Amino acid sequence: MKCPTCEEHIGxxxxxxxxxxxxxxxxxxxxxxxxxxxxxxGTYYGAQHQTVEVVDD
Structure with missing residues (x-):
């Protein structure tokens, strides 16, 4: 997956x-x-779909 901020890969x-x-x-x-x-x-993208988001506090 990629960090949405720096776009570096996180394994x-x-x-x-x-x-x-x-x-x-x-x-x-x-x-x-x-x-x-x-x-x-069970999404359109397949059995499992992972998303990464920035946490707003």
Whole structure:
């Protein structure tokens, strides 16, 4: 997946190693932007579709 701010690649292996759960905020390892990812099940894009968004606080 790509960070929407810096557009650097964030690997799913890094997400799993850091034990980051869907819908919980985490920092991009490249630019320290607060991000969150969601998994949509059964969408038009397939069985699972992951999206990454910037967290606004």
């Amino acid at each position: 799913w292996d890094w997400v799993e190693d850091e034990c980051i759960e869907p819908n919980l905020a985490f920092e991009c390892p490249h630019c320290d932007e607060q991000l969150r990812y969601k998994i949509d099940e």
